[in-house]
Amino acid sequence: MADSPMSDSEQSWLTLRITHRKATYELSFPEDATITDLFNEIEASLDIPVANQKIIAPKTPLLKAPFKNPDMPLLDLKGKHLTLMGSGAAEIQQVQDMAERVAKRNAARMAQRSKARHATTTRRNPQDSQYTFLQVRPLQDLPNPDRSQKLLLRLKEDPGIRAAMTKHKFAVGLLTEMEPLSHTQTTHEGTSRILGLNRNQGEVIELRLRTDAHDGYRDYKTIRKTLCHELAHNVHGPHDRNFWDLCHQIEREVDAADWKSGGHTIGETSRYTVSGRDEEEEDYPEDFGGWTGGEFVLGGVKNSSTAGMSRREVLAQAALERQRKEVDSERKVLEEKRQRSPPSDESK
Template sequence: MDPTSEPQLIDDDDDDTMATHSILITHSGKSHTFTLPTHSTLSDLRLQIQQTFSISPEYQKLTAPKLGLLKDDSLPITTLPQPPKKILLIGSSNAAIQDIKLANSPSASTLRKFGGTGPIKPAKPVHRRVDFTTSSNESKYTFGPIRVLTHLPNPQRSETYLRKLAADPGIKAVMIKHKFSVGMLSEMDPAEHTTHESRTLGLNRNAGEEILLRLRTDRYDGYRDYKTVRKTLCHELAHNVYGEHDRDFWELYKVILKGVEEADWRHGGRTLEGGGDGGRILWEGEERERLLVEEADGGGWIGGSFVLGGGGGQSGNAVDAEDRRSMAARAAEERAKKMKDSSSGTA
């Protein structure tokens, strides 16, 4: 009997149990190579990433060459490319997310208002209705912190607006269906994204790291129509998967929009909850803004953002911008007059 045969078998088994797979992760200019057993999955890799980069799995967005955005946590890591090929990690650290939450807390706003410089105490818990039947998917495929512009009037109403969008039944349904997660949902400053030729309605940074939405009217005299902003959000969610406005992008956008509209159980709603408004009818500025979007949308969707009036090349019968504003204003006045007459007649 060959005395070396048995040790040779043991060595082979030992090689099998020690088989590993290396993956190179890059984040914010830093790189780290992870080495895991070949039987590991994407979920195991996420836990290793959390220990190294301090980013919770639910806030991690991983993009691999050819594979694109990695969503299936049960994916074997052996299907992922090895060094020198890199996998891009996008996400905010737990400490950064906590800093943002603290900066947007009521106590922080009060401290800034009265010129305080001491430590900011945690805000008191806000009592909100909690759905205890919420599934784990709803907490995983959702939005991260809400960020509003505190230097503009009524930041509380902006926060209410964004939270309503994040909690919209249709938005929640499509995010779970498509496994979308967004690191941060933010309010866009109209002054920074408006020119004499166009205005940006939404922006998606780094495939879902942050989505910014234009909530306010150009003159800051009110807020834009809810369903119009929600439609913009649908567009930006499609950019979580596709950066370019190609055929695949538009097909996904149509699927998302259809899913949101089918799940919308408030048909014909024209009110905005919260913000101290008592659910009143939209401001005149909002109504005028809605008309401009419906009548003058040139379709200029560019570079991961929804830009109104940036399409160029309008047809010869396109209406002049000033005429559109005049028509929109007259239409709003006529509707307001009819509503006033109707209210007087039923009083």
């Protein structure tokens, strides 16, 4: 007698625990469900579009659409702690609405400026709030968003940045941080990191504040230099001679205003570390690679041995390699000491 098909009540199910912005959700699926089913269920349950979802799981590459294997079984994630990153459709619409308001405001300002060309130049006020970042916002689903908020506000109130924005009449709708993992790519050619993004000539500027592992913050002066680059994209898109002339001009103006205001940092540190680990920052050069589009891309040293590995695995491998070198060094010292020591008398 042939076996009858398994009913829904008899079918095996698995439950995944997913954390999103400090809230934990339990989602149940048939055991033959795939990664595509998981992302579709998250969109239906949490109103986060599939394209905006990113999932971090231990010993697993970053999961995001489009998938290398859409039929990857969810059983591979069973028992793992899953962290979901992504903004809901309502939040995305809010940012788009803000960008539209800024675009309309900039258009009205340009029309007003063309009418007033015959008027005498008015005195510029460095305190003028018209030329600034209208909003600053950290990523709430990453650790210590209050520290990111303070760093973004420090950039907003930086005397050099304020002076440059006033001089060039820059108004930016939103200054925010970017999620480092989703803007890092590891291939057979090496690792590249996007340090900054300028969307639609000043509607939104994103800066890479954190190290890849989310446990530290990058050097303040390096972040500020990235911001100078992104501000230059308010005027010029392509990286031509005009762009670079403006970019370097803004950098000089920021440095000059920094010294005039007494804001120089000689003799004091400008590195922000959350948990005391900042080795990763030392592993990068501060300005290696190139800029593409509205992005500042930091390219790492090429290393075929890390091809296909996740960012966390690359960092773990680097730590193990440092530890191995330390052990080898200690072993060599002990061996040299043993060879210099006289033979023992135990054999007599």
